[in-house]
Amino acid sequence: xxxxxxxxxxxxxxxxxxxxxxxxxxxxxxxxxxxxxxxxxxxxxxxxxxxxxxxxxxxxxxxxxxxxxxxxxxxxxxxxxxxxxxxxxxxxxxxxxxxxxxxxxxxxxxxxxxxxxxxxxxxxxxxxxxxxxxxxxxxxxxxxxxxxxxxxxxxxxxxxxxxxxxxxxxxxxxxxxxxxxxxxxxxxxxxxxxxxxxxxxxxxxx
Numbered sequence: 226x227x228x229x230x231x232x233x234x235x236x237x238x239x240x241x242x243x244x245x246x247x248x249x250x251x252x253x254x255x256x257x258x259x260x261x262x263x264x265x266x267x268x269x270x271x272x273x274x275x276x277x278x279x280x281x282x283x284x285x286x287x288x289x290x291x292x293x294x295x296x297x298x299x300x301x302x303x304x305x306x307x308x309x310x311x312x313x314x315x316x317x318x319x320x321x322x323x324x325x326x327x328x329x330x331x332x333x334x335x336x337x338x339x340x341x342x343x344x345x346x347x348x349x350x351x352x353x354x355x356x357x358x359x360x361x362x363x364x365x366x367x368x369x370x371x372x373x374x375x376x377x378x379x380x381x382x383x384x385x386x387x388x389x390x391x392x393x394x395x396x397x398x399x400x401x402x403x404x405x406x407x408x409x410x411x412x413x414x415x416x417x418x419x420x421x422x423x424x425x426x427x428x429x430x431x
Contacts, residue, residue, distance in 0.1 A: 230280075230281040231281050231282065232280065232281055232282060232283055232284035232334070232335070233275070233284065235284060235334050235335070236258075236273065236275060236284055236286055236334065237258070239334070239343070239344050239347065240258060240273055242344070243344035243345075243347065243348055244260075244273075244347065244348065244351065245260075247348055247351070247352070248260045248271060248351075251355075253269075253271065256308075256309040256310075256311060256312075257309070258272065258273040258274075258275075259271065259272045259273070259309060259311035259312070260272075260311070261293075261309065261310040261311050264359070264362070264363060264364075265363055265364035265365070266294065266295070266296075266364055266365050267292055267293065267294050267316075267362055267363075267364060267365060267368075268292070268293045268294070268295075268310035268311075268313070269290075269291075269292060269355075269359045269362070270290070270291040270292070270293060270310055270311035270315075271288065271289070271290060271291075271311070271351070271355070272288070272289040272290075272291060272311045273286055273287075273288055273289075274286060274287050274288070274289055276331065282335070283333070283334075283335055284333075284334055284335075285331040285332060285333050285334070286331065286332055286334070287320055287321070287322060287329065287330060287331050287332070288320065288321040288322075288347075288350075288351060288354070289318060289319075289320055289321075290318065290319055290320070290321065290324070290354060290355065290358045290359070291311060291315040291317070291318040291380075292315060292316055292317040292318070292359070292362045292368075293306075293310050293311070293313040293314070293315050293316065294316050294365055294368070295313070296365075296390060296394060297314060297316050297382070297387060297390055298313040298314045299424070300386075300390050300421055300424045300425060301314045301382075301386070301417075301421065302314055303420065303424065314382065315380055315382060316368060316378060316380075316382050316387055317361075317362060317368070317378045317379050317380050317382070318379060318380035318381070318382075319358060319379045319380065321350050321351060321354040324353075324354045324357055324358055325350055325353055325354055325357075330350075332346070332347060365391060365394060366395075368387070368391055369388075369391040369392070369394075369395060372384060372387065372388040372391065373388075383417070385404055385405075385407075385408045386405075386408070386417070386418065386421050388404055389401045389404040389405050389408075389421070389422075389425065389427070390421070390425060392404065393425045393426070393427070398427075401425065401427060402427050405418065405421070405422045405425075405427050409422075
């Protein structure tokens with residue numbers, strides 16, 4: 226079994242002692258360095274991401290907020306929804322730093338000292354970002370209304386395919402077929418469009 230480095234232990238200490246109790250009170254369940262809660266037919270997720278440049282003596286981390294939807298994960302990946310919702314393909318995502326400060330934010334920590342001020346700063350930022358981000362996504366209906374209005378979803382999910390998936394779920398099959406056909410016309414070699422169309426039962430599209 227691999228021994229955990231001091232900097233990794235320091236990050237896990239903040240998560241265990243400060244973050245986990247706070248998020249548990251908001252109905253989140255912990256999955257390692259991620260937390261998730263069911264919200265209607267969506268999952269709200271918080272993920273602590275350690276820097277790839279961390280060393281045993283120093284570490285930095287950022288916090289990602291994600292919204293996952295089981296149907297989208299299944300349609301996009303062709304695989305079942307995972308036991309850890311934060312590891313699923315997100316429909317929307319952002320970082321705490323971008324939401325609060327307009328730029329990415331990485332917190333620095335050192336394993337030799339547990340800084341209570343750092344824990345408090347992280348909690349305050351996390352509370353503010355969650356309050357800003359998650360209320361926009363109460364259900365898949367909120368996602369559909371947003372895309373219907375022409376507003377994109379934050380993150381890297383392919384908006385037109387997410388929209389088509391939501392349209393099928395809402396029973397708006399003709400609109401879904403039109404959306405996939407339009408995307409197929411502009412992306413004729415994009416195999417993902419065909420795969421999603423098949424999984425949605427729109428095999429005649431594209």
